[in-house]
Amino acid sequence: MTGAPMPSATGRSGRDLERSVARLLTGGTYLSIGLMAVGVVLMLIDGVSPLAIAPPFDPSTILADILALRPVGFLWLGLLVILATPLVRVAASGIGFAAAGERRMALVAVAILAVIAVGVFLGVVVEH
Amino acid sequence: MPDAGIALLMVAGGAAAGLFGSLLGLGGGVLIVPILTLGFGLPLREAVGVSLVAVIVTSSAAASVYLERHVANLRLGMSLELFTATGALIGGTVAFLLSEQVLAALFTVLLVYTAFTMARRHEPAPGDDPTPDEGPPPASGFTTAPAHPEIPPYAIHHLGWGIVGSLFAGVVSALLGIGGGLIKVPLMNLAMGVPLRVATATSNLMIGITAAASAIIYLVRGGIDPYVAGPTAVGVFLGASLGSRTAHRIDVRLLRLMFVVVLLVTAWQMAGRALR
Numbered sequence: 001m002t003g004a005p006m007p008s009a010t011g012r013s014g015r016d017l018e019r020s021v022a023r024l025l026t027g028g029t030y031l032s033i034g035l036m037a038v039g040v041v042l043m044l045i046d047g048v049s050p051l052a053i054a055p056p057f058d059p060s061t062i063l064a065d066i067l068a069l070r071p072v073g074f075l076w077l078g079l080l081v082i083l084a085t086p087l088v089r090v091a092a093s094g095i096g097f098a099a100a101g102e103r104r105m106a107l108v109a110v111a112i113l114a115v116i117a118v119g120v121f122l123g124v125v126v127e128h
Numbered sequence: 129m130p131d132a133g134i135a136l137l138m139v140a141g142g143a144a145a146g147l148f149g150s151l152l153g154l155g156g157g158v159l160i161v162p163i164l165t166l167g168f169g170l171p172l173r174e175a176v177g178v179s180l181v182a183v184i185v186t187s188s189a190a191a192s193v194y195l196e197r198h199v200a201n202l203r204l205g206m207s208l209e210l211f212t213a214t215g216a217l218i219g220g221t222v223a224f225l226l227s228e229q230v231l232a233a234l235f236t237v238l239l240v241y242t243a244f245t246m247a248r249r250h251e252p253a254p255g256d257d258p259t260p261d262e263g264p265p266p267a268s269g270f271t272t273a274p275a276h277p278e279i280p281p282y283a284i285h286h287l288g289w290g291i292v293g294s295l296f297a298g299v300v301s302a303l304l305g306i307g308g309g310l311i312k313v314p315l316m317n318l319a320m321g322v323p324l325r326v327a328t329a330t331s332n333l334m335i336g337i338t339a340a341a342s343a344i345i346y347l348v349r350g351g352i353d354p355y356v357a358g359p360t361a362v363g364v365f366l367g368a369s370l371g372s373r374t375a376h377r378i379d380v381r382l383l384r385l386m387f388v389v390v391l392l393v394t395a396w397q398m399a400g401r402a403l404r
Contacts, residue, residue: 018195018202025192025336029185033365036358040135043355049131050138050355051168057347057354075354082184082361083343086336089188093206108206115213116341122221123348 017096021089028085035078042071087116134168135359141167142363143370146186150371151380152387156364157183157306158242161235162394165401170356172231172401173223177346178357179305180339182364187307187335189368194329201326204284204316205333208294212308212338215298220342223303224349232402235304239395242310243388285321293319294334302342307335 043050048071055061055072059080065073094109145159157179164175194200223231284290293315297308309331316327346352 015198018198018200021202022192022195025188025195029188029192029365033185033362037362039354039358040139040362043135043358044132047131048135048355050135050353050359052131052355054353054355056350057352071358072354075358078361079181079347079352079354079357082181082188083340083347085188086184086340090206090209090337093202105203105206108210112206112210112213112337115210115217116337116344119217119220119341119345120348122217123345126221126224126349 017093017100020096021093024089024092025085028081028088032078032082032085035074035081039071039074039078042069042074046071087113138168138356138359139363139366142182142360143367144363145182145360146364146367146369147371148367148383148387149186149364150368151374151378152246152384154242154246156186156368157301157304158238158310158391160360160364161305162239162398164356164360166394166397168356170353172228172235173346173351174353174356176223176231176303176305177343177351178353178360180302180343180346181352181357182361183301183305183307183339184336184343185361185365186368187332187339189365190372191329191333191336194332199279199325200329200333201322202333204322205330208290208312208330209334209337211291211294212298212301212312212334213341215295215300216302216338216341217298217345218295219299219302220345222299223342223346224351226303229402229404231303232398236395236398236402238300238304238306239391239398243391243395245310246384246391247388249384279323279326282321282323282326286319289319290315298338298341301335301338302345307331308338309335 042048057076059076062073062076062080066077067073090109090112094106094113097103097109098106141163142156142160145156145163148154149156149159160179160182161172161175164170164178165172170178191200195202293311297311297315300306300311301308309328312331312334313324313327316322316330317324320327322330343352
């Protein structure tokens with residue numbers, strides 16, 4: 001990575017990419033907070049204490065929990081959305097850089113996502 | 129206390145962390161972890177997992193504004209993110225091997241460091257930027273000219289320091305549930321020659337990936353409680369939104385001095401937890 005010039009960010013495509021990524025971050029944050037806010041309201045209605053033992057994370061039950069209006073379903077989905085938002089931002093940036101012919105930055109994006117994937121893999125392996 | 133009362137108290141605690149974090153230029157993590165551990169009696173590791181989620185919320189919201197205004201340097205941020213994410217991967221794995229006492233001791237050091245940097249911080253005059261006018265020639269040929277009209281073109285020096293510092297910031301972030309801006313902003317500004325505004329904006333952008341890399345490990349290993357994370361994250365979002373709208377109307381100098389005392393008292397209590 002060292003020794004190569006970093007291109008200027010002033011180009012129109014660079015500004016468009018930054019604007020698109022900004023909108024993606026805003027959308028992900030609002031969606032996540034909206035989902036978690038619904039979960040908190042349902043916690044208040046159901047009288048669920050934050051200090052109660054929560055069901056463990058299981059992606060396969062989230063949809064059923066949401067359809068049953070259980071707070072934990074909305075909370076888990078909101079958490080997944082906020083954790084995914086920076087990852088989607090990196091992926092979108094990588095695609096944008098690739099489309100603009102900036103192969104080096106596209107590879108950086110792929111490498112970041114690979115590091116995250118290693119983290120998930122290690123977490124799953126150690127836990128089980 | 130009724131269950132609903134505890135949930136509302138947790139929303140209020142998150143809102144306080146978001147509000148004061150926003151007013152004082154602190155990430156929420158340094159405030160959220162003590163609130164959840166010392167205030168609600170949660171284990172430190174669980175508080176760190178929740179704090180990482182809250183940190184992603186505030187950094188994503190702030191980074192979107194900085195990108196929209198073309199202040200953040202997306203290319204520099206992504207280049208350094210590779211190393212903060214790697215550091216976070218290491219820190220997130222090590223965090224589950226350390227005892228609660230060791231984590232509390234590390235957090236005590238963080239609180240004292242934060243109090244020290246807050247006490248030394250000066251109010252910048254409008255347009256003031258501490259970026260040195262002269263410095264060594266660009267180490268890597270990295271130059272950039274942001275699209276924001278108020279930020280002059282700048283050259284990036286010492287990329288190697290940036291890489292090492294980013295790795296360290298990632299490890300600290302994952303261990304203690306903070307964004308790591310306390311490390312990254314001075315590193316980019318003072319060592320790499322990035323203007324302060326750009327360094328702050330780029331750090332905010334990087335925090336999302338740094339915190340997400342370790343938060344995913346906490347999630348997979350059962351270290352994030354949705355019943356705590358939900359109310360705290362919603363509160364932090366509300367508090368930070370209010371803080372960003374009122375910051376320009378409030379003289380934060382007295383507030384900053386009060387918070388130095390609060391941080392030192394909290395450090396004392398956290399030290400007691402470390403020695404338990």
